Amino acid sequence: MNYEEVLDKLETGELRSANKTENGWEANIEVKQAILESFKNGTNTSFEGIYEGFVDKHNLPPRFFEPEDGVRLVPGGSSVRRGAYVASGVIIMPPAYVNVGAYVDEGSMVDSHALVGSCAQIGKNVHLSAGVQIGGVLEPVGMNPVIIEDDCFIGAGAVIVEGILVKSQAVIAPGVVLSKSIPVYDAVNEEVRERGAEIPEGAVVIPGTRPMNSEWAKNEGLSMACPIIVKYRDDNSNASLELEEALR
Template structure:
């Protein structure tokens, strides 16, 4: 199948760059290969019209949204790239960017200065707060992208990269960084999750620190940042995170 057809299917939402497989997600290698083929096939050109002054691949222009698409794309510098799917009921506040291969499901809010990276998968009713960075993964093609499942809240300035999976209903507090090189500590279950392990359903993750174990590090009182699961969601936390329907 041609890369053009696959990009069309990505925009329709009929294919995705990753799909759930039991408790984990698996990269759709054919889709990612098609995206890379599209980059190879494209030539840098200067755009015209409302995109005058911008230069990019001629075959990957920003998508133009229409009222019947049901997406609220607020003016002010946001863009949805060719090959990205954005469902009805999604709101993008400026400036925000949704890159090629990404999937943003119904009712999700993408706030100002937020990035949804290439092939990232964002579920229903997710809130990506201001300044959130959701990393993209195109290469290697077999690596699953970042996945944020349904009903998650991602706090301002958080960074989630390297194919991390955030399970349904999880809350990531402002300023948390999640990557495969940093372990997550669960203070409720009193255990350390493996590096790159999925963030559990309905967990509340806050930024924390842990001491450096070397003798010199101890002598200097040094510590490094790490994410900490401080609690799991209850009725109180659900109420504080309830999405305001009037905004939609």
């Protein structure tokens, strides 16, 4: 397939930038290569109509939706780029951006000032709160993008980058930063999860700190930011998220 066919199939959901297999999530290298090919073959052009004054690659224009698509793209500066899949029942509040190769599944919300980066995979019934940054991973092509599985709640201002996997039903509190350079501290199981490890199913993660070890840092009372798993979801924590459904 040429890159145009790949972009078409990404928009219908027939192809994805990453797929869940028996061995876990795996990047779709051919798809990511095709997206990179579209960049190489694109030339800058100006757009007309509501996008007048903007310039981008001619072959990666913003997507348009019709009521029958079932997507609620609220006016006010949001954009979904060519080659991104947005399922029926998704709500996108302004301003928000969904980049090429991304996948946003049924019933999810992309709130104001949220970014879904290139090739990021967002599952069903996920809430990306205001200001959430989901990083994109196009290169290296074999690296998994950020993946947020079904029924996750990502709090305002959270940043998730570098191919981190957040497993189903996890709750990421506002302000948490997840990247492969930051270890995750599991206060429930009393262990330090290796750098870049996935966030387990149902984990509730809050922003925390840990002391720095050098003598100078100790004398200065310095600490480093780190994510901490403080609990795993139960009936009480699920009840606290019912407001999400009420707001729909």
